[in-house]
Amino acid sequence: MQSVFNIIFSPDFFYDVLRVTTPILFATLAATVASRSGIFNIALEGIMLIAALVGVIFSAYFSSAWLGLLFALISGGLVGLFLGFLVLKLKTDAILAGIAINLMAAGGTIFLLYIISGDRGVSSSIKSLVLPKFPLPVIKNIPIIGTILSMQNILTYVVLLSVIVIHILLYKTPLGLKIRAVGENPNAAESVGINVHKIQYIAVTISGILAAFGGAFLSMGYLSMFSNGMTAGRGFIGLAADAMGGSTPIGALLVSLLFGIADSMGNVIQTGIKIPYEIVQMLPYITTIVGLAIFSYSKKKQIEKLKSK
Amino acid sequence: MSDIILEMKDILKIYPNGIVANEHINLSLKKGEIHALLGENGAGKSTLMKVLFGIEIPEEGEIILKGKRVYIKSPHEAIANGIGMVHQHFMLVPSLTAAENIILGVEPRKFGLFTNMEKAIEVADNIAKMYNFDIDVRAKVETLPVGIKQKVEILKALYRGAEILILDEPTAVLTPQETEELFIQLNKLKEKGHTIIFISHKLDEIKLICDRLTIMRNGKNKGTYKTEDVTTEEISRLMVGRDVFLEFDKEKANPKKTVLKVRDVSVKNKLGNLKVNNISFDIREGEILGIAGVEGNGQNELVDILTGLNENYTGNVLIFNKEAKELGIKGIRDLKVSHIPEDRMTYGCAKDMDILQNVFSNQYGDEKYSSKYLLKSKAMETRAEELIDEFLIKCNSFKQSVGMLSGGNIQKVVVAREFSVGPKIIVANQPTRGIDVGAAEFIRKKIIEFRDQGCAVLLVSADLNEVFELSDRLAVMYKGEFSGVFTNVEELTEEELGKYMLGLKKDEKLEGIIYE
Ligand SMILES: Nc1ncnc2c1ncn2[C@@H]1O[C@H](COP(=O)(O)OP(=O)(O)OP(=O)(O)O)[C@@H](O)[C@H]1O
Ligand SMILES: [Mg+2]
Numbered sequence: 001m002q003s004v005f006n007i008i009f010s011p012d013f014f015y016d017v018l019r020v021t022t023p024i025l026f027a028t029l030a031a032t033v034a035s036r037s038g039i040f041n042i043a044l045e046g047i048m049l050i051a052a053l054v055g056v057i058f059s060a061y062f063s064s065a066w067l068g069l070l071f072a073l074i075s076g077g078l079v080g081l082f083l084g085f086l087v088l089k090l091k092t093d094a095i096l097a098g099i100a101i102n103l104m105a106a107g108g109t110i111f112l113l114y115i116i117s118g119d120r121g122v123s124s125s126i127k128s129l130v131l132p133k134f135p136l137p138v139i140k141n142i143p144i145i146g147t148i149l150s151m152q153n154i155l156t157y158v159v160l161l162s163v164i165v166i167h168i169l170l171y172k173t174p175l176g177l178k179i180r181a182v183g184e185n186p187n188a189a190e191s192v193g194i195n196v197h198k199i200q201y202i203a204v205t206i207s208g209i210l211a212a213f214g215g216a217f218l219s220m221g222y223l224s225m226f227s228n229g230m231t232a233g234r235g236f237i238g239l240a241a242d243a244m245g246g247s248t249p250i251g252a253l254l255v256s257l258l259f260g261i262a263d264s265m266g267n268v269i270q271t272g273i274k275i276p277y278e279i280v281q282m283l284p285y286i287t288t289i290v291g292l293a294i295f296s297y298s299k300k301k302q303i304e305k306l307k308s309k
Numbered sequence: 310m311s312d313i314i315l316e317m318k319d320i321l322k323i324y325p326n327g328i329v330a331n332e333h334i335n336l337s338l339k340k341g342e343i344h345a346l347l348g349e350n351g352a353g354k355s356t357l358m359k360v361l362f363g364i365e366i367p368e369e370g371e372i373i374l375k376g377k378r379v380y381i382k383s384p385h386e387a388i389a390n391g392i393g394m395v396h397q398h399f400m401l402v403p404s405l406t407a408a409e410n411i412i413l414g415v416e417p418r419k420f421g422l423f424t425n426m427e428k429a430i431e432v433a434d435n436i437a438k439m440y441n442f443d444i445d446v447r448a449k450v451e452t453l454p455v456g457i458k459q460k461v462e463i464l465k466a467l468y469r470g471a472e473i474l475i476l477d478e479p480t481a482v483l484t485p486q487e488t489e490e491l492f493i494q495l496n497k498l499k500e501k502g503h504t505i506i507f508i509s510h511k512l513d514e515i516k517l518i519c520d521r522l523t524i525m526r527n528g529k530n531k532g533t534y535k536t537e538d539v540t541t542e543e544i545s546r547l548m549v550g551r552d553v554f555l556e557f558d559k560e561k562a563n564p565k566k567t568v569l570k571v572r573d574v575s576v577k578n579k580l581g582n583l584k585v586n587n588i589s590f591d592i593r594e595g596e597i598l599g600i601a602g603v604e605g606n607g608q609n610e611l612v613d614i615l616t617g618l619n620e621n622y623t624g625n626v627l628i629f630n631k632e633a634k635e636l637g638i639k640g641i642r643d644l645k646v647s648h649i650p651e652d653r654m655t656y657g658c659a660k661d662m663d664i665l666q667n668v669f670s671n672q673y674g675d676e677k678y679s680s681k682y683l684l685k686s687k688a689m690e691t692r693a694e695e696l697i698d699e700f701l702i703k704c705n706s707f708k709q710s711v712g713m714l715s716g717g718n719i720q721k722v723v724v725a726r727e728f729s730v731g732p733k734i735i736v737a738n739q740p741t742r743g744i745d746v747g748a749a750e751f752i753r754k755k756i757i758e759f760r761d762q763g764c765a766v767l768l769v770s771a772d773l774n775e776v777f778e779l780s781d782r783l784a785v786m787y788k789g790e791f792s793g794v795f796t797n798v799e800e801l802t803e804e805e806l807g808k809y810m811l812g813l814k815k816d817e818k819l820e821g822i823i824y825e
Contacts, residue, residue, distance in 0.1 A: 172423050174416040181402045181413055188400040191364070192414035192465070193385040 007268045011147035016267065018148065021260030022156045023048070023222065023231075026214030027238025028245065028252040029159075029166050030207040034080075035247050036170060037203030038183035042098030043083050044211045045235025046105030051076045051215030053109045056128040056226040057116060065129035065220060072216040073209050079105075080208020084201045102235075110228050123219075123226040130224045131155060131216075153221040155213060160253075162210065167249040179203050211235065233285065240288045244295045255291070262287035314340040314504050315361075315473060320370035322356055326705060326713065330356035331367065332528040338473070343495060343505045345515040345536070348525035348548055349745040350717025351703035354508050355397050357525070358475045362394040363387040393471025397478045397508075397716045397743065398654055399462045403451035407461045408433035410450055411468050436468050440494050452579065455482045455652050455739075456604030456771065463491070467498075474498065475506045478716065480514060481743045482651075484603050484771045486807070492518050510717070510745045511772075512541045524548055549747050559757055562781040564593035567824055568765045569615070569734055574624035575789075576610050584610040585622070586789035590822045592734070597756065597766040599780025599798070601773065603810050607789035608769045609651060612738050615767065616648040617641045618656075628734065642671060647732035649724055649740045651769075657723040660712035664704060665693040667711050668726045692729075700725040701748055717744045724752055728759070735759060738769045753779060773803060782821060785809040796821040 007013055027044050034041035051072040059068025079101060086097040110120055117125045133151050140150035170176035181189040182199045190196050214234065219226040237259055245251025266283035269275060315338045322331040330353040338344050346354045359365040361372065363381040372379050374390055381387050387394070401410050408426075411433045419425040433446040442460045450458060459482050466474060476495075480488045495505055495518060509515055515522060516536060524531040524547045531547050539547075569592040576585045585607045592598050602608055613619040614626060617638035626633035629644055636644070650656035658667050669689055673679055678689050693707040700721045704714055711719055720743055727735070735756065741749035756779060760766055770776050776783060783795045785806065793809040793816045795801050808814040 168423075172426075174418060174424050177405070177409060177413060177416060177424055181405060184404055185400070185402045188402050188410075189413070191362075191384050191394070191396065191400040192469075193383075193388040194414050195383075195385060 008265070011144045013264060013268065014148045015152070016264045017257065017260045018152055018156055019222065020263045020267075021256050022153070022159050023214040023217050023234050024237055024241065024259050024263075025159045025253060025256035026155075026162070026210050026217065027235050028241040028256045029162055029238075029249060030210035030214070031239045031242035032245070032247050032249060032252050033166060033170075033179070033203050033210065034207035035242060036183045037179045037200045038186060039084070039087060039200055039204055040094050040098070040239075041080075041083065041204060041207050041211075042095055042239065043079065043101035043105075043235075044207075044238055045231055045233065046098075046102035047076050047079045047208050047211040048215035048218065048231045048235050049105045049109050049229070050079055051212035052219035052230060053112060053123070053226045055216040056123050056126055056219045057112075059129040059220060060126045063127075063129070065131045068129060068220060069131060069216050072220075073212045076208040076210075076212020076215065077205045078208070080204040080206070080211070081201065083208070084204040087204075088197045088200055106229065109226070113226065113228065121228055126225070128220065128225060130220045153217065155217040155221055158213065159217075162213075163249045163253045166210075170249065175199075175202070211238075214238075237284065237288050240292055244291055258291065259284055259287055312339045312341075313337050314375060316373040317357070317361060318371050318373065320357065320360055321368045322353075322360055322365055323368050324356075324713070326709065328705060328713075329528050331360065333370070334525070334528070334530045336523055336530065336533075338504050338506065339521070340504055341499055341502050342520040343499055343507055343518055345519035345522035346506055346508045346525065347510075347512075347515065347522055347544060348531075349703075350721070350743075350748060351715040352525040352548075353528040353715075354525055355477055355715060358394065358477055358506065358508070361387070362392060362475060388469060388471075391472035392475065393466040393469050393473070394475040395462050395466045395477060395479050397481075399458050401450045401458060401461060401465075404449060406447055406449055407444055407453065407457075408446040410461055411436070411446070411465050413465075415469065432468070433464070436464055440464065440467065441490050454605050454609050456484070456487070459483060460487075467494075471503070473504045473506070475508075477508045478510070478743055479507075480509055480511065482604065482739060482771055484810070485773055485803075486603065486811070488514065510743065510749070512544055512746065515544075516541065526550060545746060548745070559778075560761065562596045562760065564596040564781070565763065567591045567593050568629055569767070570625075570627040570630075571615070572625045572627075574611075574614060574622055574626060576614060576619065576622035578610070584789050585614070587624070588789070588791060589624075590784065590791070591824050592765040592767055593824065594733075594763045594765050595760055596781045597760050597768055597779050599776040599783040600767065600769045600786055601776045601783060601806060601810060602786035604771060606786045608786055609738065610789075611786070612648070612651070612736055612767075612769060615736050616646065645730060645733040647727035647730060647735045647737075649727050649735070649737040651738040651742070653720055653723050653742070658711045658719060660719075661710055663708050663710050664697065664702065664714075664722055665689060665707040667722055668693055668696055668707075668729065671726060672730055696725040696729055701751070717748065720744050721748060721752075724755075728755060732759065732764055735764060735766045736769075737766065739771060740768070741770075741772065741775060749775075773806065777801075777803075784819075784822060787812045787815070791819055791822065792816065794819045794822045 030044050031041060054075040055068040055072035058071035059065045083097055083101060086092040087094045113123060114120050117123055119125055131154050134154045136150040140146045178194055178199050182196050186196045218230055241255040241259060242252060245255040263284045266280045269280055317336040320331050320334045323329050334357055348354050356365060360367045363383045363386050366382060372381060379390055408430045412429045417425040417428040430446055437444045437446060444457055444460055450461060463479055499505060507519055519536050521533055521535055523533040526548060572589045574585055574588050578584050600608055614622050617633060620634050628641060628646060633641060669678060678685050697707060702721045703718050711722055724740060741752050756766055768779055777798060780798050783798050784791045785793045792812060
């Protein structure tokens with residue numbers, strides 16, 4: 001028990017938290033951008049999975065992790081656009097379209113993996129590459145903070161930067177203003193001459209690209225290969241985190257960190273205490289449910305308090 | 310005729326539910342005129358304007374702008390053609406500020422990429438000042454009362470500098486002073502050569518400001534006239550198809566015991582500003598207490614308190630001698646307190662549900678319409694049909710969703726629901742907002758009928774005629790307080806009332822507001 005405690009308060013633990021948070025945060029930001037434009041992007045899970053595989057395949061094909069990433073992002077953007085097409089052009093229900101994309105991704109990635117590598121489970125036979133880890137100049141020399149922040153995967157820095165970028169996008173740019181207006185009252189947006197569908201297409205594409213970053217991180221950073229179903233519900237956790245964070249980038253960061261901590265904790269406990277593996281594996285999902293429950297309870301209390309004052 | 314700037318020819322608009330809202334309508338506008346569009350609720354005025362603004366696509370017909378045929382298939386194209394519109398039901402984004410709403414779609418930028426928020430606020434502020442509208446442009450729209458929202462909506466259109474400006478009932482919630490201010494601005498626009506289409510149910514406004522008018526009835530054009538060539542009576546007749554009598558006699562009130570007692574009530578808004586300041590009053594059975602005042606002087610906050618929507622106040626509200634806070638909204642309604650909310654779209658109705666569901670939303674529990682587990686649909690349907698007939702709600706059937714009714718008819722649905730429970734107290738906030746003359750008189754008569762049966766009525770209205778016509782007592786609200794109370798309304802002049810409304814006059818002692 002003592003050892004678990006020690007591990008949790010070590011810089012290494014927080015290093016791990018950031019690492020684990022990365023894909024969740026990408027998913028959450030992706031959810032934020034889409035839901036702000038009025039489209040509930042439940043396809044995040046599938047997009048991440050597709051991007052994870054595409055990254056592996058193209059990094060091997062071009063022998064370049066960067067080109068692998070690029071193609072992963074393109075695939076994510078395209079699937080996002082496809083979701084937009086289903087919802088906006090063909091008027092499909094966003095939830096149904098999202099579920100369809102997720103199912104297609106789950107099956108399709110296994111199929112593709114099998115065709116290319118002859119293996120149904122993992123891509124270990126493909127010589128894929130990983131994205132580099134990156135020492136932060138100056139910061140790396142600061143004790144503790146250096147250990148936590150430096151030498152993270154490049155995408156971990158990208159995701160932290162994305163929080164700022166998405167915040168600026170939503171609150172400081174005309175596009176963001178339009179996205180928020182479209183999501184909240186499309187009629188009002190249309191009445192001032194905004195092309196509502198165009199804005200929503202842009203938003204789901206951005207959302208797809210963000211999710212793809214998360215997927216690529218999983219197979220080209222977190223692990224160095226693709227394995228079937230490797231997203232393990234992170235897309236859905238992202239949706240929950242988005243709701244809890246109030247659909248704001250800063251909220252997304254905070255809530256994702258919370259999930260990241262839960263996830264890392266799971267890893268630590270697993271090594272420290274004798275609890276069945278399966279239960280430990282449940283930790284992130286339990287955190288999600290508990291988190292959502294606490295969130296809605298406190299909201300309710302807040303409303304009651306306002307009323308009774 | 311070269312001074313014709315816009316022609317709508319043979320416009321046919323059939324909604325998907327089969328309603329023919331515009332039946333081969335022709336309309337032509339002269340450059341630089343203010344042209345009124347008149348007609349009963351559901352006549353098709355808003356629809357015709359939506360066609361012009363590209364929100365609705367007509368089945369047939371053409372639009373000719375400055376001699377050239379144009380195809381307007383979206384608001385974007387309308388705006389590009391120099392057409393602007395102030396919508397009957399506001400097109401605002403609640404969580405954005407007034408300034409953001411005003412500049413939405415035409416944002417000032419900095420460094421090419423970012424919104425220049427300082428500039429936006431400045432621009433919005435300037436245009437508000439220019440039109441003498443007192444608005445805090447930094448406030449989120451969702452926190453603003455309807456009157457201010459209306460002004461934001463107007464500014465939004467003016468800011469875009471439309472050559473042809475459509476105003477769909479812009480004055481429905483404005484006070485006379487604000488309307489006057491707006492008219493000054495509209496006349497200025499007219500002098501600059503802008504063309505304005507003005508929709509209103511208030512005939513005196515139309516007489517005052519419009520050059521010509523077009524009357525619509527049942528989706529058809531009943532003729533265009535020069536304003537000076539027709540009298541108000543003739544206009545009414547053309548609109549309704551028969552003579553309308555606008556006057557009726559009201560007996561003197563015969564008030565009995567006090568049923569609503571308000572004592573030392575104060576409330577602050579979210580920002581901590583005092584909106585209602587230590588107000589006390591009584592209302593007795595069988596009387597109508599009118600509250601006049603410029604919008605935003607605490608009337609809405611007061612109504613929210615009386616109806617249980619806001620429990621965040623100090624002081625006491627006693628409804629039939631029971632503390633309102635303890636009753637809660639349901640408890641208050643169970644005492645047969647009816648509430649006609651000011652904002653019909655937010656609080657008044659569920660717009661995607663049908664008329665039947667809406668008129669019963671406050672009485673699903675009533676055993677006339679519900680057994681222990683199941684609703685009695687037959688009884689409900691019969692009653693819904695009765696209400697539709699009684700309140701002259703123009704619709705296909707009770708299955709039509711409320712969002713598809715015309716603005717005035719939505720208001721009628723709300724009023725029908727609130728009146729149908731056999732109210733003992735009615736809190737009516739702008740009850741005839743956007744309702745045509747005939748139907749408005751009907752509702753006013755109803756209110757007086759209820760009064761004569763012993764109902765207590767609190768009436769808040771921006772329509773001074775209405776306040777004068779209905780009130781047995783009249784209180785003026787200014788900055789959260791009563792600045793004056795009048796027990797003999799007949800002797801009060803509009804001018805005198807105006808002074809109290811603007812805070813130029815204030816009585817220290819209020820006589821006749823409390824009975825004890
Ligand atoms: N979206 C819609 N779908 C179906 N029917 C509609 C829709 N909007 C309006 N209508 C119908 O079209 C007719 C004309 O409505 P419109 O809103 O043009 O009336 P209006 O003259 O503006 O009335 P008001 O004075 O009450 O605003 C009404 O009978 C209404 O029920
Ligand atoms: Mg209308």
